[in-house]
Amino acid sequence: MAKRAKMRFPQLLPDLLKKQMAGLGLAERLREVEIWRLWPEVVGPTVASRAQPLRIINGTLTVAVSSAAWMQELRFLTTMMKQKLNEQLGAELIKEIVLRPGTFKKNTEPVDDDEPAPPKVLGEQQKAFIAEQAAGIVDPETREAFVDLMTTSFERGRSRS
CATH class of the missing domain: 1.10.12 (Lyase 2-enoyl-coa Hydratase; Chain  A, domain 2)
Incomplete structure (x- = not known):
């Protein structure tokens, strides 16, 4: 039976998980999940209350938009949103943003996890x-x-x- 290599120093669990996920090919998918956390920060609270990401498949981010007026407005901003999201993610994960009419639960009040x-x-x-x-x-x-x-x-x- 092969012995495991000795660790010189204790490693942080997130670092170990990243290494394991990279070996399984899941690292990119984990980074894609960050889109939902970063969305309000990147697009701002006004846009985030009217549009939310639904899914990302093969680099195409589908975003639900609350109304036709907002969809028209956001069409002009898709390039900027894509650049900002990719910049925050540290890689070009989003190649295209597709806007779709949709409904979603609007988060009207900020969530404070501490209180x-x-x-x-x-x-x-x-x-x-x-x-x-x-x-x-x-x-x-x-x-x-x-x-x-x-x-x-x-x-x-x-x-x-």
């Missing part, structure tokens, strides 16, 4: 629903855990209220 939204206050109906659902659980520890889970779910807006 979660404050929990919602539960109404009496929600509290009663949780109590009713938990009533059939015999084990008190399991019932308490279930109630905590349901309460958190309702507070964070993941409920059927």
